[in-house]
Amino acid sequence: MLCLFCKRDSQGSRSVEHVVPESLGNTTMTLPAGTVCDACNNYFAVKVEKPLLESPELIALRFHETIPSKKRRIPPLLGTVGPGLPAFVQRYVDGNFMATISVESDALPYLISEKPSVVNLPALVDNWPAVLASRLMAKAALESLAQRLLGNPIGMRSLVADPQLDPIREYGRYGSGKPWPISQRRIYDVEKSWTLSTGEVVQRVWESDFLYTSFGEVYFVLAIFGLELCINLLDRDLRGYAAWLQTNNHASPLYHGKNS
Ligand SMILES: [Zn+2]
Structure with missing residues (x-):
């Protein structure tokens, strides 16, 4: 062979x-x-x-379409919750959580004062x-x-x-x-x-x-x-x-x- x-x-x-x-x-x-x-x-x-x-193109696709890797992980995506305030978003296919959003402590006052809170994430790219x-x-x-x-x-x-x-x-x-x-x-x-x-x-x-x-x-x-x-x-x-x-x-x- x-x-x-x-x-x-x-x-x-x-x-x-x-x-x-x-x-x-x-x-x-x-x-x-x-x-x-x-x-x-x-x-x-x-x-x-x-x-x-x-x-970045494939990470955005895998994240947005929740395509797990063979280890059942979805790649995390880095977005923002406000100007200069990064947010690290992890989605899950297993377990009790759909997603977790991690922010730095200086984002908290902003998140509390801004209503509604929005997480901006990189969009899908077709190229x-x-x-x-x-x-x-x-x-x-x-x-x-x-x-x-x-x-x-x-x-x-x-x-x-x-x-x-x-x-x-x-x-x-x-x-x-x-x-x-x-x-x-x-x-x-x-x-x-x-x-x-x-x-x-x-x-x-x-x-x-x-x-x-x-x-x-x-x-x-x-x-x-x-x-x-x-x-x-x-x-x-x-x-x-x-x-x-x-x-x-x-x-x-x-x-x-x-x-x-
Ligand atoms: Zn070979």
């Missing part, structure tokens, strides 16, 4: 790879141990996912750090292809060997070459909810698909809380995707044709 990224023998690897980071709410889209070796799995966790998840997001997309694109080939050892071997995929593989794993462009745009409101046939109301955390354009290109499309990210697997070029959007009235490939 060879690793999808470094192509080394991954027979003894133990770690289960998450296509979308677990700390963004993904517990189901995973690859069995060995598809990605332990060294590559650890590299992505430390060098790509961690800095992305700890960027993720481009290079980290594109390296995550490069990784997730290849892993999504691998996921479709589970149980097909010949297909998996040719995926690992395919030289056409080496540029994006090496960009994702080693950061090789120029930054790979990705598209980022909002396709539905971050708070949008869906009612299931059971009557349960849920948010859609992430969804993904491939787009094959008439130019023979392959794009990977991933939406996380309604922010659609898109990457071309074969080339550092988004023109085919832009042309597809033009032709399709700026619909999302996730909700178009066979995908709708």
